[in-house]
Amino acid sequence: MPVARRLEDVALELFATQGFDETTVDELAVAGGVGRRTFFRYFPTKLDVVLGELDDGLAALAAVLRDEPGDDPVVAARAAFLAVNHYADAELPALRRRLGLIEDVPELAARATVRYRDWEQTLATDAAGRWGTDPASLRAQVFGRAVVASMRAVFSAWHGRPEADAAALGALVEEAFDALARGFSSP
Amino acid sequence: MPVARRLEDVALELFATQGFDETTVDELAVAGGVGRRTFFRYFPTKLDVVLGELDDGLAALAAVLRDEPGDDPVVAARAAFLAVNHYADAELPALRRRLGLIEDVPELAARATVRYRDWEQTLATDAAGRWGTDPASLRAQVFGRAVVASMRAVFSAWHGRPEADAAALGALVEEAFDALARGFSSP
């Protein structure tokens, strides 16, 4: 098992049992069998042990979005999110642990939203392309940010339902995009 | 001038000239004429010097929202945001400085979004009340988060237009809420 992977495992384990703030980088390094200095070579900050995978998701999203046809950004974004968030059952427990940490540790939630900025801009640019408008236009920006915010709501809701499976996640994504498509003034 | 106010002033000044990360708390304390320890009595973190006022805004929002009649949450939220974000011309330069910092210092952007969580829940609860549904329902949660995300887009857009005044801010708020009300699938 590669060093980074092992560090990630022991870190999530320690965070789950002791808490994030109560676990020092020294402990993580010792538990992972490396020096403290080496830990920081694999992860720029302690936060990144938890958030590491988000960037891969962005790359995947951008790729799917690029190949998605049609001129309705909502349809395209929905398809992209359904494709990207297709988890195998075996991955769900780890996903739950990560989401739990991101929910309860404010510092992690904060850092996560910084990562989401790129998602927002990717979505805004895609929408602008389909609408034939400027990516910097307010409508495109509102779209990008609202979509990401909705996905946060989806993950939060999914995490709040302990028995929800991968299919339930998809259903929530559908529901969220329906709301975005129809707007909030219609009943 | 009270100590907190003075610290805030010199801090924003130093941040603007030297940069946020390049300014240490020691410098802020010296510039404000207090000890480092005293600085932390007025502001729990360095970030809070910039973000301090957000909490007042939340209280104001909640108050306006509570008194707002009608059963359309979009209408109520729009009215509330227009009321809360009514700035005098003299306040605009300070607002711009703050927004600029929040925009380009990732750590500040991150911390700001944590504050926004309360706004999101306030809006979700209000919407659920008007709809007669559960505040934890996905639709209410998506609404609350989408609204806050849209307001971030509004402030970002306003900050990006150097000549925009207070009226322009109101117009952007209107435009963003129109998008949310009508949804993103309609042209």
Next chain:
DNA sequence: CGCTAAGCGGCACTCGGTGCCACCACCAGA
């Protein structure tokens, strides 16, 4: 076998943030 290059990790340092405690001013009451 010797050389080099890359990963590793110890060490010392900076900075944000906290707990503790001494100091000072101000104000009460005797």
Next chain:
DNA sequence: TCTGGTGGTGGCACCGAGTGCCGCTTAGCG
């Protein structure tokens, strides 16, 4: 006037995250 709180202050020591530097080991290669 003296005395005894009391709240604001800030020095001091400490912790943990993160960084630069540098010496060490080890693997690969001529």
